[in-house]
Amino acid sequence: MVQLVDSNLGSGTVDINQRTNSNHEANHSEQDKMLSTMKKELSKKELKEEVREKLKDIKDNLEITKDIRCGFGFIQGKILQKFATQEVFVLLYGILGATIQAGASYFSGTISTLEKRYRIPSRNMGVILTGNDIILALFGIPITYYAGRKHKPRWMCIGMLFIVAFCLLNTFPHVIYGSGKEALALTKEYEEDHYSSLQNATDESLCSKEGVECIKEGSLIPQAIFFVSQLMWGIGSPLYGNLGMAYMDDNIKRSKTPILISFSFFIKMLGPVGGYCLAAWCLNMFISPELTPTIITKDPRWLGAWWLGWVIVAVIMAFFSFMIALFPKELPDRAVRKLLEDQTKDEVTKKKEEVEAQISWKDMKITFGRLLRNKILMCSTVGSLFYCFGYYPYWTYMPKYIEMQYKVSASKSSLITGVVGLVFTALGIISSGAFVSKVRPRARCLGGFNVFAGVVTILGIFSYTLLGCAEGDDFNAMIGRVNSSSFSAQKMTTCNADCNCDFSRYSPICSMDGTNMTYISPCHAGCRSSQILDDGSKVSV
Incomplete structure (x- = not known):
């Protein structure tokens, strides 16, 4: 019995030893795999560090030629050369883009004030805003093709100077015409002169003969100046x-391209926020800041200092334009990579690239034809065209829409437009760039998400038709509630049909026929003239 037990115990001991040995062998194999993996990772890191050190040595010993030298003229040196990096360029590129977007949003935020000050109809303002698109359609491709083979940062500076000219030209109407008599009459300094002129004028014509507009449009000179400024914008x-974008594509590593480009777009999207906030700040000041207005900003007659923001934007833009011009034709890191690539190329390939780099109209046609045959690019371009066709006018006139629909001041409507929508746009751009860089989804997934986002955007825009104030949508609320016993709606519309009352001053009057109707101006009531009686009261008929 004991021997049997001993033999069984012995066999059990052998089994345990075999299992223990197998476990040790498995653990050793796993440890060996982990060690080999760690060695490979360490070798990769060491290889990367070694490559970086070699690239750094090549960069430090690289001859500073005119193509990689940062600065020009007497503004250059070793200290300035340290800033010739892709990160600094992306930062400056984003800041410049922010100033451009700030200028565009500032123009949008001040449109209602410009139309009111110079009596520009919205249809004319729409034509003015097409000036930059006309230049882009006619000269955008040849200008970009020619300048793309030259010193890109300096040509970017030239383009930015055209946009600086756009900003300064927009201030010219104020320099030529000043604040206007109507605005000056609403100040303490000029109100006495205004009242004395009213006392001398006993008869005033509000509407000329039937079929002729009673309130004529403003001069064409300010409109022409604004149109020329848009042409400058289209060139720059x-x-x-x-x-x-071409400079970043040439000089930035492909692994860093998504995150750096999204970072530059994030900075650019802060520009519209700044532009609308600047418009709100400027429009909150009277058009002549040195004078004391007798009305508040909520008064429909209020005119803000629309011209002041253009000076601020032009100064900031000119400064950073000069900074971008200091960058070399190509960054030193790109020159190092290009040097290593050239060592592996044969002479035939080098000569072929030199021929392709030469500027010619024939080459431009070939390049343009190659782009037209790219189906994905063409579909994306057509989609962008439809996007611009619908979204740009919507966003341009959004401040005016909020101002008119919800009865708020021009400064408040600009502030709402800039802060709410564009902040979320900027956050979306920076988060999407980080997502694409890390996850790297397929192109089909990105395209599907873009379609989904576009559909949601369209549904959101259509929802605006369900929002608003009932009185703001009611035509009778603008001209007074018409009593069917004394007037009919048809008579009311035909009464002022020949009078263009879009630019009439806000001057509410009451009817004298017992209906207790109030109109926002004599022109809207259909009055053709006004008289000042002996007792000083003013009657419009």
């Missing part, structure tokens, strides 16, 4: 946008 914007 492709030089900045297209050349900047």
Whole structure:
């Protein structure tokens, strides 16, 4: 019995030893795999560090030629050369883009004030805003093609100077015409002169003969100036946008391209927020800041200092335009990578690239034809065209829409437009760039998400039709509630049909026929003239 037990115990001991040995062998194999993996990772890291050290040595010993030298003229040196990096360029490119977007949003935020000050109909303002698109359509491609083979940062600076000219030209109407008599009459300094002129004028014509507009449109000179400024914008914007993207594509590593480009777009999207906030700040000041207005900002007759923001934007833009011009034709890191690539190329390939780099109209046609045959690019371009066709006018007139629909001041409508929508746009851009860099989804997934986002955006825009104030949508609320016993709606519309009352001053009057109707101006009531009686009261008929 004991021997049997001993033999069984012995066999059990052998089994345990075998299992223990197998476990040790498995653990050793796993440890060996982990060690080999760690060695491979360490070898990769060491290899990367070694490559970085070699690239750094090549960069430090690289001859500073005119193509990689940062600065020009007497503004150059070793200290300045340290800033010739892709990170600094992306930062400056984003800041410049922010100033451009600030200028565009500032123009949008001041449109209602410009239309009111110079009596520009909205249809004319729409034509003015097409000036930059006309230049882009006619000269955008040849300008970008020619400048793309030259010193890109300096040509970007030239384009930015055209946009600076756009900003300064927008201030010219104020320099030429000043604040206007109507605005000056609403100040303490000039109100006595205004009242004395009213006392001398006993008869005033509000509407000329039937079929003639009673309130004529403003002079064409301010409209022509604004249109020429838009042409300047059209010349400068492709030089900045297209050349900047090409410069980043040439000089930034592909692994860092998504995050750096999204970072630059994030900075650019802060520009519209700043532009609308600047418009709100400027429009909150009277058009002549040195004078004391007798009305508040909520008064429909209020005119803000729309011209002041253009000076601020022009100064900031000119400063950073000079900074971008200091960058070399290509960054030193790009020159190092290009040097290593050239060592592996044969002479035939080098000569072929030199021929392709030469500027010619024939080469431009070939390049343009190659782009037209790219189906994905063409579909994306057509989609962008429809996007611009619908979204740009919507966003341009959004401040005016909020101002008119919800009866708020021009400064408040600009502040709402800039802060709410564009902040979320900026957050979306920076988060999407980080997501694409880390996850790297397929192109099909990105395209599907873009379609989904577009559909949600369209549904959100259509929801605006369900929002608003009932009185703001009611035509009778603008001209007074018409009593069917004394007037009919048809008579009311035909009464002032020949009078263009869009630019009439806010001057509410009451009817004298017992209906207790109030109109926002004599023109809206259909009055053709006004008289000042002996007792000083004013009667419109």
